[in-house]
Amino acid sequence: MIRRADRLLASPDATAALARRLAPRLRPGDSLLLEGPVGAGKSHFARALISALLTEPEDIPSPTYTLVQSYAGRTGPIWHADLYRLGDASELAELGLDDAFGTAICLVEWPERLGDAAPEGALRLTFAPGEAAEERRLTLTWEDPRWDDRLKGLRDDAA
Amino acid sequence: MGETLTILGLESSCDDTAAAVVRQGAAGTEILSSVVLGQSDLHAAFGGVVPEIAARAHAEKLDIAVRRALETAGVTLARIDAIAVTAGPGLIGGVLAGVMLAKGIAAGAGLPLIGVNHLAAHALTPRLTHALPYPYLMLLVSGGHCQLLTVRGPEAFTRLGGTIDDAPGEAFDKVARLLGLPQPGGPAVEREAAAGCATRFALPRPLLDRPGCDLSFSGLKTAVLRQRDMLIAEQGGLTRQDRADLCAAFQAAVAEVLAEKTRRALAASAAPALAVAGGVAANAAIRAALERVAEDAGAAHVAPPLRLCTDNAAIVAYAGAELFRAGRHDGMDLAARPRWPLDSAQPALIGGGRKGAKA
Numbered sequence: 001m002i003r004r005a006d007r008l009l010a011s012p013d014a015t016a017a018l019a020r021r022l023a024p025r026l027r028p029g030d031s032l033l034l035e036g037p038v039g040a041g042k043s044h045f046a047r048a049l050i051s052a053l054l055t056e057p058e059d060i061p062s063p064t065y066t067l068v069q070s071y072a073g074r075t076g077p078i079w080h081a082d083l084y085r086l087g088d089a090s091e092l093a094e095l096g097l098d099d100a101f102g103t104a105i106c107l108v109e110w111p112e113r114l115g116d117a118a119p120e121g122a123l124r125l126t127f128a129p130g131e132a133a134e135e136r137r138l139t140l141t142w143e144d145p146r147w148d149d150r151l152k153g154l155r156d157d158a159a
Numbered sequence: 160m161g162e163t164l165t166i167l168g169l170e171s172s173c174d175d176t177a178a179a180v181v182r183q184g185a186a187g188t189e190i191l192s193s194v195v196l197g198q199s200d201l202h203a204a205f206g207g208v209v210p211e212i213a214a215r216a217h218a219e220k221l222d223i224a225v226r227r228a229l230e231t232a233g234v235t236l237a238r239i240d241a242i243a244v245t246a247g248p249g250l251i252g253g254v255l256a257g258v259m260l261a262k263g264i265a266a267g268a269g270l271p272l273i274g275v276n277h278l279a280a281h282a283l284t285p286r287l288t289h290a291l292p293y294p295y296l297m298l299l300v301s302g303g304h305c306q307l308l309t310v311r312g313p314e315a316f317t318r319l320g321g322t323i324d325d326a327p328g329e330a331f332d333k334v335a336r337l338l339g340l341p342q343p344g345g346p347a348v349e350r351e352a353a354a355g356c357a358t359r360f361a362l363p364r365p366l367l368d369r370p371g372c373d374l375s376f377s378g379l380k381t382a383v384l385r386q387r388d389m390l391i392a393e394q395g396g397l398t399r400q401d402r403a404d405l406c407a408a409f410q411a412a413v414a415e416v417l418a419e420k421t422r423r424a425l426a427a428s429a430a431p432a433l434a435v436a437g438g439v440a441a442n443a444a445i446r447a448a449l450e451r452v453a454e455d456a457g458a459a460h461v462a463p464p465l466r467l468c469t470d471n472a473a474i475v476a477y478a479g480a481e482l483f484r485a486g487r488h489d490g491m492d493l494a495a496r497p498r499w500p501l502d503s504a505q506p507a508l509i510g511g512g513r514k515g516a517k518a
Contacts, residue, residue: 038333038336038337038380038384039333039337039380039381039384039385043324043325043377044324044377047324058498058500059321059498059500061303061326062303062324062325062326062329064303064325064329064332065173065174065302065303065329066173066249066250066303067250068250069497069498070497094214094215094252095252096251096252129388133385
Protein backbone atom coordinates (compact mmCIF):
# COMPACT_ATOMS: atom_id res chain seq x y z
CA MET A 1 0.00 0.00 0.00
CA ILE A 2 1.28 3.43 -0.86
CA ARG A 3 1.01 5.93 1.98
CA ARG A 4 1.00 9.62 1.49
CA ALA A 5 1.34 12.87 3.43
CA ASP A 6 1.03 16.43 2.15
CA ARG A 7 2.66 19.58 3.46
CA LEU A 8 2.32 23.19 2.46
CA LEU A 9 5.63 25.03 2.80
CA ALA A 10 5.07 28.77 3.02
CA SER A 11 8.66 29.86 2.36
CA PRO A 12 12.23 28.64 1.79
CA ASP A 13 12.68 28.88 5.57
CA ALA A 14 9.74 26.51 6.10
CA THR A 15 11.32 24.06 3.61
CA ALA A 16 14.63 24.21 5.50
CA ALA A 17 12.88 23.81 8.86
CA LEU A 18 11.10 20.65 7.70
CA ALA A 19 14.41 19.26 6.37
CA ARG A 20 16.08 19.91 9.73
CA ARG A 21 13.24 18.13 11.55
CA LEU A 22 13.41 15.11 9.24
CA ALA A 23 17.23 14.86 9.46
CA PRO A 24 17.58 13.29 12.95
CA ARG A 25 14.94 10.65 12.06
CA LEU A 26 17.07 9.22 9.25
CA ARG A 27 19.28 6.15 9.60
CA PRO A 28 22.11 4.74 7.43
CA GLY A 29 20.54 2.92 4.48
CA ASP A 30 17.66 5.40 4.17
CA SER A 31 17.15 6.91 0.72
CA LEU A 32 15.20 10.07 -0.10
CA LEU A 33 14.16 10.59 -3.72
CA LEU A 34 13.67 14.31 -4.39
CA GLU A 35 11.37 14.99 -7.36
CA GLY A 36 10.08 18.19 -8.92
CA PRO A 37 10.94 20.73 -11.62
CA VAL A 38 13.86 23.17 -11.64
CA GLY A 39 13.39 25.78 -8.91
CA ALA A 40 10.98 23.69 -6.82
CA GLY A 41 13.32 23.59 -3.83
CA LYS A 42 14.94 20.13 -4.05
CA SER A 43 18.51 21.37 -3.55
CA HIS A 44 17.46 23.86 -0.88
CA PHE A 45 15.82 21.01 1.06
CA ALA A 46 18.87 18.76 0.58
CA ARG A 47 21.34 21.44 1.75
CA ALA A 48 19.36 22.14 4.91
CA LEU A 49 19.04 18.43 5.69
CA ILE A 50 22.76 17.71 5.12
CA SER A 51 23.89 20.71 7.16
CA ALA A 52 21.76 19.46 10.07
CA LEU A 53 23.62 16.12 10.01
CA LEU A 54 27.22 17.29 9.54
CA THR A 55 29.69 16.80 12.37
CA GLU A 56 31.71 19.82 11.16
CA PRO A 57 30.16 22.69 9.18
CA GLU A 58 31.38 22.60 5.59
CA ASP A 59 30.39 23.74 2.11
CA ILE A 60 27.54 21.88 0.45
CA PRO A 61 28.19 22.55 -3.23
CA SER A 62 25.75 21.71 -5.99
CA PRO A 63 26.19 18.11 -7.20
CA THR A 64 24.93 19.03 -10.69
CA TYR A 65 28.32 18.74 -12.41
CA THR A 66 30.02 16.21 -10.14
CA LEU A 67 26.83 14.06 -9.95
CA VAL A 68 27.57 13.06 -6.37
CA GLN A 69 28.97 14.72 -3.27
CA SER A 70 29.54 12.74 -0.10
CA TYR A 71 29.77 13.96 3.48
CA ALA A 72 30.68 12.65 6.91
CA GLY A 73 27.46 12.77 8.90
CA ARG A 74 26.77 12.15 12.57
CA THR A 75 25.38 8.66 11.88
CA GLY A 76 27.68 7.80 8.95
CA PRO A 77 28.16 8.86 5.36
CA ILE A 78 25.65 11.07 3.56
CA TRP A 79 25.44 11.04 -0.25
CA HIS A 80 23.90 13.86 -2.25
CA ALA A 81 23.35 12.98 -5.90
CA ASP A 82 21.96 14.96 -8.84
CA LEU A 83 21.35 12.52 -11.68
CA TYR A 84 20.24 15.08 -14.28
CA ARG A 85 23.44 14.55 -16.28
CA LEU A 86 23.50 10.76 -15.86
CA GLY A 87 23.77 9.16 -19.28
CA ASP A 88 22.82 5.61 -18.42
CA ALA A 89 21.75 3.73 -15.28
CA SER A 90 24.82 1.48 -15.69
CA GLU A 91 26.93 4.48 -14.65
CA LEU A 92 25.46 4.24 -11.15
CA ALA A 93 27.94 1.48 -10.35
CA GLU A 94 30.81 3.70 -11.52
CA LEU A 95 29.61 6.39 -9.12
CA GLY A 96 29.36 3.87 -6.30
CA LEU A 97 25.79 4.99 -5.69
CA ASP A 98 24.31 1.49 -5.80
CA ASP A 99 26.58 0.47 -2.90
CA ALA A 100 25.80 3.66 -1.02
CA PHE A 101 22.05 2.94 -1.16
CA GLY A 102 22.45 0.12 1.36
CA THR A 103 24.84 1.82 3.75
CA ALA A 104 24.57 5.62 3.64
CA ILE A 105 21.85 8.24 3.94
CA CYS A 106 21.24 9.06 0.27
CA LEU A 107 19.49 12.11 -1.15
CA VAL A 108 18.84 11.76 -4.87
CA GLU A 109 17.68 14.59 -7.13
CA TRP A 110 16.20 13.65 -10.53
CA PRO A 111 15.63 10.04 -9.33
CA GLU A 112 13.68 9.35 -12.56
CA ARG A 113 17.12 8.61 -14.08
CA LEU A 114 17.54 5.61 -11.74
CA GLY A 115 15.10 3.46 -13.75
CA ASP A 116 15.02 -0.04 -12.27
CA ALA A 117 17.91 0.79 -9.97
CA ALA A 118 15.79 2.90 -7.59
CA PRO A 119 16.42 1.75 -4.01
CA GLU A 120 13.71 -0.30 -2.37
CA GLY A 121 11.95 1.25 0.57
CA ALA A 122 12.83 4.83 -0.35
CA LEU A 123 10.89 7.86 0.82
CA ARG A 124 9.73 9.91 -2.14
CA LEU A 125 9.43 13.71 -1.77
CA THR A 126 7.71 15.54 -4.61
CA PHE A 127 8.05 19.33 -4.67
CA ALA A 128 5.73 21.57 -6.70
CA PRO A 129 5.22 25.33 -6.96
CA GLY A 130 2.45 26.71 -4.75
CA GLU A 131 0.00 29.59 -5.23
CA ALA A 132 2.27 32.30 -3.87
CA ALA A 133 5.75 32.91 -5.26
CA GLU A 134 7.54 31.66 -2.15
CA GLU A 135 5.16 28.76 -1.50
CA ARG A 136 5.82 25.08 -2.29
CA ARG A 137 3.62 22.00 -2.06
CA LEU A 138 5.38 18.89 -0.82
CA THR A 139 4.02 15.37 -1.13
CA LEU A 140 5.69 12.52 0.74
CA THR A 141 4.97 8.98 -0.45
CA TRP A 142 6.27 5.61 0.74
CA GLU A 143 5.48 1.91 0.73
CA ASP A 144 7.88 0.62 3.36
CA PRO A 145 6.08 0.60 6.73
CA ARG A 146 9.25 1.69 8.57
CA TRP A 147 8.52 5.25 7.36
CA ASP A 148 5.22 5.18 9.32
CA ASP A 149 7.26 5.35 12.51
CA ARG A 150 10.01 7.56 11.15
CA LEU A 151 7.55 10.21 10.05
CA LYS A 152 5.23 9.96 13.06
CA GLY A 153 4.72 13.38 14.58
CA LEU A 154 6.59 15.14 11.78
CA ARG A 155 3.40 16.81 10.60
CA ASP A 156 2.48 17.96 14.07
CA ASP A 157 5.77 19.75 14.74
CA ALA A 158 5.52 23.52 14.68
CA ALA A 159 6.61 24.85 11.29
CA MET B 160 64.62 31.74 -9.75
CA GLY B 161 67.33 29.04 -9.72
CA GLU B 162 67.50 26.06 -11.99
CA THR B 163 65.12 25.30 -14.85
CA LEU B 164 62.35 22.85 -13.94
CA THR B 165 60.42 20.63 -16.35
CA ILE B 166 57.20 19.31 -14.83
CA LEU B 167 54.72 16.75 -16.16
CA GLY B 168 51.17 17.54 -15.02
CA LEU B 169 48.10 15.25 -14.91
CA GLU B 170 44.45 16.28 -14.52
CA SER B 171 41.39 14.01 -14.34
CA SER B 172 39.18 15.46 -11.62
CA CYS B 173 36.10 16.25 -13.71
CA ASP B 174 34.96 15.61 -17.29
CA ASP B 175 38.31 16.05 -19.07
CA THR B 176 41.42 13.90 -19.15
CA ALA B 177 44.57 16.01 -19.55
CA ALA B 178 48.38 15.93 -19.45
CA ALA B 179 50.90 18.71 -20.03
CA VAL B 180 54.60 19.54 -19.85
CA VAL B 181 55.61 22.94 -18.48
CA ARG B 182 59.14 24.35 -18.28
CA GLN B 183 59.94 27.07 -15.80
CA GLY B 184 63.22 28.90 -15.58
CA ALA B 185 64.87 32.29 -15.30
CA ALA B 186 63.36 33.32 -18.65
CA GLY B 187 59.81 32.59 -17.46
CA THR B 188 57.34 29.78 -17.88
CA GLU B 189 56.70 27.98 -21.13
CA ILE B 190 53.94 25.47 -21.86
CA LEU B 191 55.74 22.86 -23.96
CA SER B 192 52.55 20.84 -24.47
CA SER B 193 48.99 20.71 -23.17
CA VAL B 194 46.78 17.81 -24.21
CA VAL B 195 43.09 17.76 -23.26
CA LEU B 196 41.03 14.75 -24.25
CA GLY B 197 37.29 15.24 -23.87
CA GLN B 198 35.15 18.34 -24.06
CA SER B 199 37.95 20.80 -24.61
CA ASP B 200 36.39 24.00 -25.92
CA LEU B 201 33.71 26.33 -24.63
CA HIS B 202 31.51 23.39 -23.71
CA ALA B 203 33.67 22.66 -20.71
CA ALA B 204 33.49 26.27 -19.56
CA PHE B 205 29.92 25.94 -18.44
CA GLY B 206 29.87 22.20 -17.91
CA GLY B 207 28.87 19.84 -20.67
CA VAL B 208 25.69 17.88 -20.56
CA VAL B 209 27.24 14.43 -20.84
CA PRO B 210 29.75 13.74 -18.10
CA GLU B 211 32.71 11.43 -18.35
CA ILE B 212 32.02 10.00 -14.97
CA ALA B 213 33.67 6.65 -15.39
CA ALA B 214 37.03 6.29 -13.70
CA ARG B 215 37.69 3.69 -16.37
CA ALA B 216 37.34 6.27 -19.14
CA HIS B 217 39.93 8.49 -17.46
CA ALA B 218 42.22 5.53 -16.87
CA GLU B 219 41.99 4.52 -20.52
CA LYS B 220 42.77 8.00 -21.79
CA LEU B 221 45.35 9.18 -19.25
CA ASP B 222 48.32 7.22 -20.58
CA ILE B 223 47.48 8.34 -24.13
CA ALA B 224 47.37 11.95 -22.93
CA VAL B 225 50.72 11.56 -21.14
CA ARG B 226 52.40 9.99 -24.18
CA ARG B 227 51.10 12.75 -26.46
CA ALA B 228 52.12 15.48 -24.03
CA LEU B 229 55.69 14.09 -23.85
CA GLU B 230 55.89 13.64 -27.64
CA THR B 231 54.57 17.12 -28.38
CA ALA B 232 56.97 18.64 -25.87
CA GLY B 233 59.81 16.65 -27.43
CA VAL B 234 60.99 15.25 -24.12
CA THR B 235 61.25 11.82 -22.50
CA LEU B 236 60.61 11.02 -18.84
CA ALA B 237 64.38 11.25 -18.33
CA ARG B 238 64.11 15.02 -18.90
CA ILE B 239 61.23 15.49 -16.42
CA ASP B 240 62.06 16.80 -12.93
CA ALA B 241 58.78 15.97 -11.15
CA ILE B 242 55.22 14.67 -11.67
CA ALA B 243 52.36 16.93 -10.55
CA VAL B 244 48.85 15.49 -10.32
CA THR B 245 45.45 16.81 -9.29
CA ALA B 246 44.71 15.01 -6.00
CA GLY B 247 41.31 16.70 -5.46
CA PRO B 248 38.75 18.08 -5.12
CA GLY B 249 36.64 16.34 -7.72
CA LEU B 250 34.85 13.19 -8.73
CA ILE B 251 36.74 10.58 -6.73
CA GLY B 252 37.05 7.92 -9.43
CA GLY B 253 38.67 10.31 -11.86
CA VAL B 254 41.02 11.79 -9.26
CA LEU B 255 42.05 8.28 -8.17
CA ALA B 256 42.86 7.30 -11.77
CA GLY B 257 45.18 10.30 -12.10
CA VAL B 258 46.85 9.79 -8.73
CA MET B 259 47.44 6.08 -9.41
CA LEU B 260 49.05 6.77 -12.80
CA ALA B 261 51.19 9.56 -11.34
CA LYS B 262 52.41 7.22 -8.60
CA GLY B 263 53.21 4.57 -11.20
CA ILE B 264 55.24 6.97 -13.34
CA ALA B 265 56.96 8.48 -10.30
CA ALA B 266 57.94 5.04 -8.96
CA GLY B 267 58.96 3.69 -12.37
CA ALA B 268 61.02 6.69 -13.41
CA GLY B 269 62.30 7.53 -9.93
CA LEU B 270 60.76 11.02 -9.96
CA PRO B 271 59.33 13.19 -7.16
CA LEU B 272 55.52 13.23 -6.85
CA ILE B 273 53.50 16.37 -6.01
CA GLY B 274 49.76 16.37 -5.26
CA VAL B 275 48.04 19.55 -6.43
CA ASN B 276 44.72 21.05 -5.34
CA HIS B 277 42.67 21.55 -8.51
CA LEU B 278 41.31 24.90 -7.27
CA ALA B 279 44.81 26.08 -6.34
CA ALA B 280 45.92 25.28 -9.89
CA HIS B 281 43.14 27.54 -11.23
CA ALA B 282 43.95 30.23 -8.67
CA LEU B 283 47.66 30.28 -9.67
CA THR B 284 46.93 30.53 -13.41
CA PRO B 285 47.54 34.34 -13.60
CA ARG B 286 51.12 33.66 -12.45
CA LEU B 287 51.59 31.15 -15.26
CA THR B 288 50.16 33.50 -17.91
CA HIS B 289 51.12 36.96 -16.60
CA ALA B 290 53.78 36.30 -13.92
CA LEU B 291 51.44 38.20 -11.58
CA PRO B 292 53.18 38.84 -8.24
CA TYR B 293 51.60 37.89 -4.87
CA PRO B 294 49.29 39.01 -3.38
CA TYR B 295 46.27 39.30 -5.64
CA LEU B 296 42.51 38.90 -5.39
CA MET B 297 41.22 35.92 -7.35
CA LEU B 298 37.64 35.50 -8.54
CA LEU B 299 37.16 31.87 -9.55
CA VAL B 300 33.89 31.74 -11.43
CA SER B 301 32.78 28.72 -13.44
CA GLY B 302 30.06 26.10 -13.77
CA GLY B 303 30.89 24.48 -10.47
CA HIS B 304 32.78 27.18 -8.56
CA CYS B 305 32.40 30.72 -7.33
CA GLN B 306 34.94 31.95 -4.78
CA LEU B 307 36.76 35.15 -3.92
CA LEU B 308 40.27 34.43 -2.61
CA THR B 309 43.26 36.46 -1.57
CA VAL B 310 46.24 34.56 -2.98
CA ARG B 311 49.51 35.07 -1.05
CA GLY B 312 51.47 31.97 -2.06
CA PRO B 313 51.10 28.56 -3.69
CA GLU B 314 49.49 27.24 -0.52
CA ALA B 315 48.36 30.48 1.11
CA PHE B 316 44.74 31.32 0.30
CA THR B 317 42.23 33.33 2.29
CA ARG B 318 38.63 32.93 1.23
CA LEU B 319 36.71 36.19 1.49
CA GLY B 320 33.46 34.82 0.12
CA GLY B 321 31.78 32.35 -2.16
CA THR B 322 28.43 31.07 -3.31
CA ILE B 323 26.14 29.64 -0.66
CA ASP B 324 24.27 27.58 -3.26
CA ASP B 325 24.84 27.27 -7.04
CA ALA B 326 27.74 28.69 -9.05
CA PRO B 327 26.88 31.26 -11.76
CA GLY B 328 27.74 28.88 -14.60
CA GLU B 329 25.15 26.46 -13.30
CA ALA B 330 22.59 29.26 -13.11
CA PHE B 331 23.30 30.14 -16.77
CA ASP B 332 22.84 26.49 -17.75
CA LYS B 333 19.57 26.20 -15.85
CA VAL B 334 18.16 29.50 -17.15
CA ALA B 335 18.94 28.29 -20.68
CA ARG B 336 17.06 25.08 -19.91
CA LEU B 337 14.06 27.03 -18.54
CA LEU B 338 13.89 29.20 -21.66
CA GLY B 339 14.35 26.42 -24.21
CA LEU B 340 17.87 27.49 -25.16
CA PRO B 341 20.64 24.98 -25.97
CA GLN B 342 23.45 23.86 -23.64
CA PRO B 343 26.00 25.07 -22.74
CA GLY B 344 23.80 27.82 -21.34
CA GLY B 345 26.43 30.56 -20.95
CA PRO B 346 27.00 31.41 -24.63
CA ALA B 347 23.31 30.76 -25.49
CA VAL B 348 22.00 33.17 -22.84
CA GLU B 349 24.62 35.78 -23.76
CA ARG B 350 23.60 35.64 -27.45
CA GLU B 351 19.91 36.11 -26.55
CA ALA B 352 20.70 38.88 -24.05
CA ALA B 353 22.39 40.90 -26.81
CA ALA B 354 18.96 41.53 -28.35
CA GLY B 355 17.21 42.11 -25.03
CA CYS B 356 16.35 44.93 -22.67
CA ALA B 357 17.86 44.40 -19.22
CA THR B 358 15.45 46.70 -17.39
CA ARG B 359 12.04 45.39 -18.51
CA PHE B 360 11.96 42.71 -15.79
CA ALA B 361 13.08 43.47 -12.24
CA LEU B 362 15.02 40.45 -10.99
CA PRO B 363 16.42 40.27 -7.45
CA ARG B 364 20.05 40.94 -6.52
CA PRO B 365 20.58 38.05 -4.06
CA LEU B 366 22.57 38.84 -0.88
CA LEU B 367 23.47 42.31 -2.16
CA ASP B 368 21.69 43.88 0.80
CA ARG B 369 23.78 41.86 3.25
CA PRO B 370 27.33 42.71 4.28
CA GLY B 371 30.22 40.48 3.26
CA CYS B 372 31.29 38.79 0.07
CA ASP B 373 29.09 35.68 -0.05
CA LEU B 374 26.97 35.17 -3.15
CA SER B 375 23.81 33.27 -4.10
CA PHE B 376 22.51 32.39 -7.56
CA SER B 377 19.91 29.67 -7.00
CA GLY B 378 17.09 32.14 -6.26
CA LEU B 379 17.85 34.14 -9.40
CA LYS B 380 17.14 31.10 -11.54
CA THR B 381 13.84 30.61 -9.68
CA ALA B 382 12.94 34.30 -10.25
CA VAL B 383 13.46 33.82 -14.00
CA LEU B 384 11.21 30.75 -13.85
CA ARG B 385 8.48 32.70 -12.04
CA GLN B 386 8.64 35.58 -14.50
CA ARG B 387 8.48 33.12 -17.40
CA ASP B 388 5.39 31.41 -15.95
CA MET B 389 3.67 34.76 -15.34
CA LEU B 390 4.21 35.74 -18.98
CA ILE B 391 2.92 32.38 -20.18
CA ALA B 392 -0.16 32.69 -17.96
CA GLU B 393 -0.87 36.21 -19.22
CA GLN B 394 -0.26 35.77 -22.93
CA GLY B 395 -0.26 32.02 -23.52
CA GLY B 396 3.40 31.83 -24.42
CA LEU B 397 6.72 33.61 -24.70
CA THR B 398 7.73 35.89 -27.57
CA ARG B 399 11.32 35.95 -28.79
CA GLN B 400 11.57 39.44 -27.31
CA ASP B 401 10.36 38.17 -23.91
CA ARG B 402 13.07 35.55 -23.95
CA ALA B 403 15.76 38.03 -24.95
CA ASP B 404 14.63 40.47 -22.24
CA LEU B 405 14.63 37.72 -19.59
CA CYS B 406 18.17 36.71 -20.62
CA ALA B 407 19.34 40.32 -20.52
CA ALA B 408 17.79 40.88 -17.08
CA PHE B 409 19.33 37.67 -15.74
CA GLN B 410 22.78 38.44 -17.14
CA ALA B 411 22.64 41.99 -15.75
CA ALA B 412 21.73 40.66 -12.29
CA VAL B 413 24.62 38.15 -12.30
CA ALA B 414 27.07 40.81 -13.52
CA GLU B 415 25.93 43.34 -10.92
CA VAL B 416 26.10 40.90 -8.01
CA LEU B 417 29.52 39.56 -9.06
CA ALA B 418 30.85 43.09 -9.56
CA GLU B 419 29.60 44.41 -6.22
CA LYS B 420 30.87 41.44 -4.19
CA THR B 421 34.21 41.58 -6.01
CA ARG B 422 34.43 45.31 -5.26
CA ARG B 423 33.93 44.58 -1.55
CA ALA B 424 36.49 41.76 -1.61
CA LEU B 425 39.04 43.92 -3.39
CA ALA B 426 38.61 46.60 -0.73
CA ALA B 427 38.87 44.04 2.09
CA SER B 428 41.96 42.32 0.71
CA ALA B 429 43.72 45.56 -0.33
CA ALA B 430 45.41 43.51 -3.06
CA PRO B 431 46.91 45.53 -5.92
CA ALA B 432 45.48 43.27 -8.64
CA LEU B 433 42.24 41.47 -9.52
CA ALA B 434 42.51 38.22 -11.46
CA VAL B 435 39.42 36.53 -12.90
CA ALA B 436 39.48 32.92 -14.05
CA GLY B 437 36.79 30.46 -15.05
CA GLY B 438 34.44 29.89 -17.92
CA VAL B 439 31.92 32.50 -16.78
CA ALA B 440 34.59 35.20 -17.29
CA ALA B 441 34.11 34.56 -21.02
CA ASN B 442 30.80 36.47 -20.77
CA ALA B 443 31.50 39.95 -22.17
CA ALA B 444 29.05 41.81 -19.91
CA ILE B 445 30.45 40.16 -16.78
CA ARG B 446 34.04 40.72 -17.92
CA ALA B 447 33.36 44.41 -18.59
CA ALA B 448 31.73 44.86 -15.17
CA LEU B 449 34.73 43.28 -13.44
CA GLU B 450 37.20 45.37 -15.44
CA ARG B 451 35.37 48.49 -14.21
CA VAL B 452 35.63 47.26 -10.62
CA ALA B 453 39.41 46.90 -10.94
CA GLU B 454 39.73 50.26 -12.67
CA ASP B 455 37.66 52.06 -10.00
CA ALA B 456 39.84 50.53 -7.27
CA GLY B 457 43.04 51.45 -9.10
CA ALA B 458 43.93 47.75 -9.30
CA ALA B 459 45.41 45.87 -12.24
CA HIS B 460 43.03 43.49 -14.03
CA VAL B 461 44.29 40.14 -15.27
CA ALA B 462 42.22 37.56 -17.15
CA PRO B 463 44.07 34.44 -18.34
CA PRO B 464 42.94 33.12 -21.74
CA LEU B 465 39.88 30.89 -21.68
CA ARG B 466 41.73 27.75 -22.78
CA LEU B 467 43.72 27.92 -19.52
CA CYS B 468 40.62 28.75 -17.45
CA THR B 469 38.86 25.50 -18.29
CA ASP B 470 40.23 22.20 -17.01
CA ASN B 471 43.73 21.45 -18.30
CA ALA B 472 46.97 19.99 -16.99
CA ALA B 473 49.30 22.91 -17.79
CA ILE B 474 48.00 24.80 -14.75
CA VAL B 475 48.50 21.66 -12.63
CA ALA B 476 52.10 21.33 -13.85
CA TYR B 477 52.68 25.04 -13.15
CA ALA B 478 51.27 24.76 -9.60
CA GLY B 479 53.47 21.69 -9.18
CA ALA B 480 56.52 23.73 -10.17
CA GLU B 481 55.77 26.37 -7.54
CA LEU B 482 55.18 23.73 -4.87
CA PHE B 483 58.35 21.87 -5.88
CA ARG B 484 60.41 25.04 -5.46
CA ALA B 485 58.77 25.54 -2.06
CA GLY B 486 60.01 22.08 -1.06
CA ARG B 487 56.69 20.23 -1.20
CA HIS B 488 56.95 16.50 -2.05
CA ASP B 489 54.40 13.78 -1.57
CA GLY B 490 55.03 10.12 -0.89
CA MET B 491 53.36 6.99 -2.24
CA ASP B 492 50.68 7.56 0.41
CA LEU B 493 49.32 10.57 -1.52
CA ALA B 494 45.54 10.29 -1.19
CA ALA B 495 42.81 11.34 -3.62
CA ARG B 496 40.46 13.79 -1.86
CA PRO B 497 36.89 14.34 -3.10
CA ARG B 498 36.71 17.52 -0.97
CA TRP B 499 39.69 19.76 -0.33
CA PRO B 500 38.91 23.35 0.69
CA LEU B 501 41.59 25.91 -0.21
CA ASP B 502 41.08 27.75 3.03
CA SER B 503 39.86 25.43 5.78
CA ALA B 504 40.20 28.21 8.36
CA GLN B 505 37.13 29.99 6.99
CA PRO B 506 33.62 28.96 8.06
CA ALA B 507 31.73 26.82 5.60
CA LEU B 508 29.28 28.38 3.19
CA ILE B 509 25.92 26.98 4.07
CA GLY B 510 22.76 28.04 2.32
CA GLY B 511 19.50 28.15 4.22
CA GLY B 512 20.84 26.47 7.33
CA ARG B 513 23.27 29.33 7.86
CA LYS B 514 21.88 30.01 11.32
CA GLY B 515 23.27 26.71 12.50
CA ALA B 516 26.79 27.42 11.25
CA LYS B 517 29.42 28.65 13.63
CA ALA B 518 30.52 32.18 12.91
